Amino acid sequence: MNTTLQHVPTNKRPTSFVPPFLAAILSAIVPGLGQMLASAVRRGIILLSSFITIVGLMAWRIKLAARRDTELFAIIKKAYHLQPMLVVLSVMVLILYIWIIYDAYVIAKDSERTPVFLFFMILAVFFMLGWQIGDIDPIAFVTKADDAAPALSRVLWPWEQAVYYPEEHILGTFNIQVPCTDDLPQAPEMVEGEPYLSSTPACGDLTTPDGVEGTMLSVRGENFAPDVAVQILWEDPLGNEFRQRQEGEYVMVIPDANGIFEKDIVMPYRLLPPSAEADTYIWQLKGKQLASTGDAEFSMELKLAVEKIVETIFIGMMATFFGIILALPLSFFAARNLMSASPVTVIIYYLVRGVLNVVRSIEPLIWAIIAVIVVGLGPFAGILALTVHSVAALAKLYSESIESIDPGPIEAIQATGANWAQTVMYAVVPQIIPPFVSFTIYRWDINIRMSTIIGFVGGGGIGFLLAQWIRLLDYDSAGIAVWFIAITVAILDYTSAEIRERFI
Amino acid sequence: MLEIRHLTKVYDDGTVALKDVSFTVEDGEFLIVIGLSGSGKSTLLRCINRLVDPTEGDIIWNGVNVARLEGEVLRESRREMGMIFQHFNLVKRSSVFKNVIAGRLGFTPTWRSLLGRFSDADREKANTALQRLGIADQANKRADELSGGQQQRVGIARALMQDPKIILADEPVASLDPVLAHTILEYLEMLNQEDNMTIVCSLHYLDLVQRYSTRVIGLRDGEIVYEGSREDIRAMSDAEFKEIYGEEAQRITGSISGDLEEAKPGGQA
Numbered sequence: 198m199n200t201t202l203q204h205v206p207t208n209k210r211p212t213s214f215v216p217p218f219l220a221a222i223l224s225a226i227v228p229g230l231g232q233m234l235a236s237a238v239r240r241g242i243i244l245l246s247s248f249i250t251i252v253g254l255m256a257w258r259i260k261l262a263a264r265r266d267t268e269l270f271a272i273i274k275k276a277y278h279l280q281p282m283l284v285v286l287s288v289m290v291l292i293l294y295i296w297i298i299y300d301a302y303v304i305a306k307d308s309e310r311t312p313v314f315l316f317f318m319i320l321a322v323f324f325m326l327g328w329q330i331g332d333i334d335p336i337a338f339v340t341k342a343d344d345a346a347p348a349l350s351r352v353l354w355p356w357e358q359a360v361y362y363p364e365e366h367i368l369g370t371f372n373i374q375v376p377c378t379d380d381l382p383q384a385p386e387m388v389e390g391e392p393y394l395s396s397t398p399a400c401g402d403l404t405t406p407d408g409v410e411g412t413m414l415s416v417r418g419e420n421f422a423p424d425v426a427v428q429i430l431w432e433d434p435l436g437n438e439f440r441q442r443q444e445g446e447y448v449m450v451i452p453d454a455n456g457i458f459e460k461d462i463v464m465p466y467r468l469l470p471p472s473a474e475a476d477t478y479i480w481q482l483k484g485k486q487l488a489s490t491g492d493a494e495f496s497m498e499l500k501l502a503v504e505k506i507v508e509t510i511f512i513g514m515m516a517t518f519f520g521i522i523l524a525l526p527l528s529f530f531a532a533r534n535l536m537s538a539s540p541v542t543v544i545i546y547y548l549v550r551g552v553l554n555v556v557r558s559i560e561p562l563i564w565a566i567i568a569v570i571v572v573g574l575g576p577f578a579g580i581l582a583l584t585v586h587s588v589a590a591l592a593k594l595y596s597e598s599i600e601s602i603d604p605g606p607i608e609a610i611q612a613t614g615a616n617w618a619q620t621v622m623y624a625v626v627p628q629i630i631p632p633f634v635s636f637t638i639y640r641w642d643i644n645i646r647m648s649t650i651i652g653f654v655g656g657g658g659i660g661f662l663l664a665q666w667i668r669l670l671d672y673d674s675a676g677i678a679v680w681f682i683a684i685t686v687a688i689l690d691y692t693s694a695e696i697r698e699r700f701i
Numbered sequence: 702m703l704e705i706r707h708l709t710k711v712y713d714d715g716t717v718a719l720k721d722v723s724f725t726v727e728d729g730e731f732l733i734v735i736g737l738s739g740s741g742k743s744t745l746l747r748c749i750n751r752l753v754d755p756t757e758g759d760i761i762w763n764g765v766n767v768a769r770l771e772g773e774v775l776r777e778s779r780r781e782m783g784m785i786f787q788h789f790n791l792v793k794r795s796s797v798f799k800n801v802i803a804g805r806l807g808f809t810p811t812w813r814s815l816l817g818r819f820s821d822a823d824r825e826k827a828n829t830a831l832q833r834l835g836i837a838d839q840a841n842k843r844a845d846e847l848s849g850g851q852q853q854r855v856g857i858a859r860a861l862m863q864d865p866k867i868i869l870a871d872e873p874v875a876s877l878d879p880v881l882a883h884t885i886l887e888y889l890e891m892l893n894q895e896d897n898m899t900i901v902c903s904l905h906y907l908d909l910v911q912r913y914s915t916r917v918i919g920l921r922d923g924e925i926v927y928e929g930s931r932e933d934i935r936a937m938s939d940a941e942f943k944e945i946y947g948e949e950a951q952r953i954t955g956s957i958s959g960d961l962e963e964a965k966p967g968g969q970a
Contacts, residue, residue, distance in 0.1 A: 603790075603793075605786060605788055605789075605790035606790050606791065606792045608747075608752055608786070608790055609784065609786060609790035609791070609856075609859070610803055610806065611752060611779070612750055612752060612779060612783075612784040612869075613779070613780070613803060613804050613805075613806050613807050613859070613862075613863055614776040614778075614779040614780035614806065614807025614863065615776070615803070615806035615807055615814075616776060616811060618811050618815060619806045619809075619811060619814050619815070622814065622815050623792065623795075623803050623806060624792060627792045627794050627795045628792065628793075628794070630794075631794060
């Protein structure tokens with residue numbers, strides 16, 4: 198090898214303006230100043246600006262941690278106490294400060310050395326700052342997981358909420374007279390198929406305040422739904438309902454297979470206001486049952502979720518559809534190869550491109566908020582928002598595929614004597630159809646994903662339901678919505694990939 | 702008969718591609734245009750069928766000044782001139798058959814062609830053309846599935862569909878292996894001799910020039926620097942060839958044992 202041809206990398210800087218010791222002192226006063234004067238100007242500027250940024254952020258975090266204190270020492274003390282991470286950070290900043298001083302010395306002394314580890318230190322400080330600002334708390338994963346588990350498990354398996362059993366209250370009543378007299382009210386007739394409640398005796402005394410037990414009643418129920426718990430309740434003469442207690446427990450009986458039950462209860466203690474006093478009272482005894490009356494049905498939540506997922510898919514579809522219609526003509530104005538003919542078209546090109554870029558850089562969620570203001574809540578707002586974003590994105594992708602067509606076939610078709618329409622049909626269209634189809638399906642995919650979320654800001658679709666259910670802490674229903682979204686997106690993912698593969 | 706008179710082409714950016722070029726091509730000739738890349742060969746060929754508009758000069762094609770034509774009449778003149786390209790210029794995603802039948806576009810009413818409804822006669826013609834070039838079995842494949850040599854044959858078949866009186870071939874073998882170059886040029890020779898088509902072809906290799914041409918013109922910087930008959934070119938030595946052509950000129954042998962390594966760079970120049 199010829200040595201004169203070998204490339205010798207040279208890191209040599211011009212010699213320092215200041216002696217190493219002075220450079221170190223200068224960097225101690227203003228971090229980075231020593232480096233700047235030691236001919237490593239850019240390094241000095243980077244160090245200075247990083248250091249100022251770090252110290253500024255530190256000051257902000259410390260003040261934030263102790264916002265009530267005013268005195269500097271008290272602020273720092275409290276901040277360190279509340280946020281131990283700030284202590285670590287302070288130590289690191291101190292190390293960084295000393296390191297910068299040392300670095301200034303090294304840089305000024307030896308103009309060939311450019312240590313890089315200092316920058317790793319700066320990175321480390323920023324990392325720790327990020328940790329502190331981001332309030333990162335990995336322990337929360339472990340300690341708070343238990344609290345989240347019930348809600349999460351409901352989201353993961355919400356299908357109990359998907360079905361609903363129609364239920365109905367079955368009620369049997371019987372009047373008890375207090376106290377017993379000779380002429381008791383007539384017991385009602387038992388009607389076939391209707392729940393029937395009876396008691397022997399049909400009258401008695403309440404438990405007294407002094408603890409004298411009331412009359413023991415033998416309650417018998419017939420025609421109740423079998424194997425479903427029956428509550429025993431009272432309705433006092435004032436019309437207040439309360440449940441019968443026995444030995445501290447609410448009384449519940451379960452009828453046998455024929456719907457018959459028997460239970461002995463002691464008449465309860467109940468204080469009535471003096472105004473309600475009379476010689477005899479009618480107390481109503483009730484047997485109440487909540488029994489299912491039919492087969493399982495799909496729940497309201499499930500039906501709503503189905504409705505909304507359909508709405509969601511159509512929001513995405515309509516947005517894609519409008520997006521295509523509007524993006525097609527726009528894409529021609531945004532294609533450089535078509536617009537480079539004259540200065541006017543070039544200006545149009547830049548104008549269209551610029552607007553498209555701005556529109557595209559604004560998230561669909563923001564567009565949805567704007568659309569909701571304009572047209573109100575609902576799917577139309579979602580369609581508008583997604584359309585706006587789709588137009589910008591599609592026009593860009595379309596125009597890029599127009600820009601990349603091969604001019605060869607155009608030339609060849611023209612050479613056969615074909616006219617303009619034939620040339621477009623035979624040389625341009627076959628080239629742009631596959632990328633157009635591919636981009637469109639890709640966009641459709643994105644739009645349906647986005648439409649599941651757009652409801653969070655009122656743009657219709659299942660996101661609207663999901664947001665509502667989450668806020669109502671109805672995690673079962675929210676789970677159904679989440680499952681629907683996941684299934685839809687998965688199917689869509691697969692189909693769109695499949696279709697695109699066919700076309701490319 | 703094709704007559705080029707004082708043809709000049711200056712591009713918008715000021716590049717002078719052709720300077721006062723004049724020559725005549727008799728019917729049935731196999732005219733080969735030689736010259737370096739950028740010498741104006743492509744521009745010259747594209748001026749003849751007006752893919753490029755000449756700045757000055759006349760192109761008299763069987764008594765019609767193609768340089769002055771516009772619109773429908775221009776397209777009718779184009780129909781009579783088939784063109785073959787270095788990079789084949791096929792629509793890669795379309796089938797071979799669709800590429801070939803596109804050669805009939807100039808003869809088909811717009812609405813019919815937009816619906817893809819070519820006449821049965823045209824379809825028959827396409828099949829015949831494919832058969833003639835030995836690629837009938839590839840008709841339903843996508844054009845980009847074919848090898849380079851096959852793609853160029855599709856290009857020739859497309860040109861044949863026009864029933865051209867002249868074929869303009871812009872470096873038809875420059876993207877192909879030297880062995881395939883002979884195959885393609887033999888097809889052109891067949892069209893020249895059997896169908897009596899005039900061929901105007903640009904080429905790089907002296908061997909091929911000597912083997913196929915009936916006449917040669919040399920271009921350099923847009924000007925004709927050499928004009929010679931079949932005899933002149935056959936007698937030409939490598940040194941002379943290089944003088945008009947430039948140092949890049951390569952000689953290839955037609956056999957398979959030919960030095961492909963040596964031939965390729967010249968071909969791509």
